[in-house]
Amino acid sequence: MNVVIVQNDPAFGDVSRNIEDVSLMLSKRKDPKPDLVVLSELFASGYQFTSVAEAHALSEKAVGPDAGPTVAFMKALSRETGGLVVGGFPCQKNGRVTNAAAVFRNGELVTVYDKVHLFDAENRWFSPGEGPLCLVDTPFGPMGVMICFDWLFPEVARSLALSGAMFIAHPANWVLPFGPSGMILRSVENRIFTMTANRVGTEERGGLAPLTYIGQSQVLSPSGEILARAPRETAAILEVSFDPAVAKTKTVASESDAFRQRRPDLYHL
Numbered sequence: 541m542n543v544v545i546v547q548n549d550p551a552f553g554d555v556s557r558n559i560e561d562v563s564l565m566l567s568k569r570k571d572p573k574p575d576l577v578v579l580s581e582l583f584a585s586g587y588q589f590t591s592v593a594e595a596h597a598l599s600e601k602a603v604g605p606d607a608g609p610t611v612a613f614m615k616a617l618s619r620e621t622g623g624l625v626v627g628g629f630p631c632q633k634n635g636r637v638t639n640a641a642a643v644f645r646n647g648e649l650v651t652v653y654d655k656v657h658l659f660d661a662e663n664r665w666f667s668p669g670e671g672p673l674c675l676v677d678t679p680f681g682p683m684g685v686m687i688c689f690d691w692l693f694p695e696v697a698r699s700l701a702l703s704g705a706m707f708i709a710h711p712a713n714w715v716l717p718f719g720p721s722g723m724i725l726r727s728v729e730n731r732i733f734t735m736t737a738n739r740v741g742t743e744e745r746g747g748l749a750p751l752t753y754i755g756q757s758q759v760l761s762p763s764g765e766i767l768a769r770a771p772r773e774t775a776a777i778l779e780v781s782f783d784p785a786v787a788k789t790k791t792v793a794s795e796s797d798a799f800r801q802r803r804p805d806l807y808h809l
């Protein structure tokens with residue numbers, strides 16, 4: 541499976557410029573037909589909203605004749621590659637706005653996942669997702685999707701992996717320093733591939749505390765190997781190949797298995 545991860549540097553609110561930037565970055569990829577492209581959380585709108593009105597103004601419908609430009613871009617990209625595209629956008633839904641990720645396959649919308657665990661000020665502009673967690677059938681095996689802060693709740697990746705996910709696409713806008721290392725555990729404890737597309741740059745808007753995004757987009761193997769990691773401060777594109785079937789075995793040592801040895805009878809859920 542050939543994957544492309546895009547780490548971009550969006551300017552808040554400049555959707556067309558941000559899409560053009562991502563498009564230009566993608567035009568430099570070596571593989572014209574990657575099986576999966578992962579874009580960052582809110583990759584075309586920017587992240588630091590300052591009001592509900594702003595979130596509404598930049599939100600997009602995912603389907604229908606008035607679907608928005610970010611959604612249209614992902615759809616066209618997946619038609620061009622013939623593969624999967626996962627990327628974040630502010631989604632307009634029943635008068636509310638969610639922090640969402642769309643999944644496209646070969647030009648068709650497969651699903652929209654609304655972030656369940658909103659981070660910090662996001663709680664002021666976005667409505668949390670109501671679930672279910674996002675598991676998508678793909679030709680390469682089941683794919684889980686989670687968005688940024690969802691990673692801190694180990695139950696998300698665990699539930700996806702127990703439901704069969706062999707890899708997780710993870711659009712992010714990481715600002716806290718421990719995300720890249722923390723995700724190594726999510727990969728190892730579940731014996732799955734994880735792919736985080738983060739962003740870089742700084743936003744300081746509306747009198748809110750500045751946010752500096754820490755880059756380090758990465759692809760991790762089920763044994764926690766860093767197959768690729770982007771720089772902290774500059775936009776970058778990662779191209780990685782892996783065999784998702786490796787994630788079918790949950791063996792840690794010859795007599796230890798990360799799934800068979802679980803003791804849910806002892807856990808507080």
Ligand code: ACM
Binds near residue numbers: 581687688
């Ligand atoms: C985050 O969830 N964007 C930190």
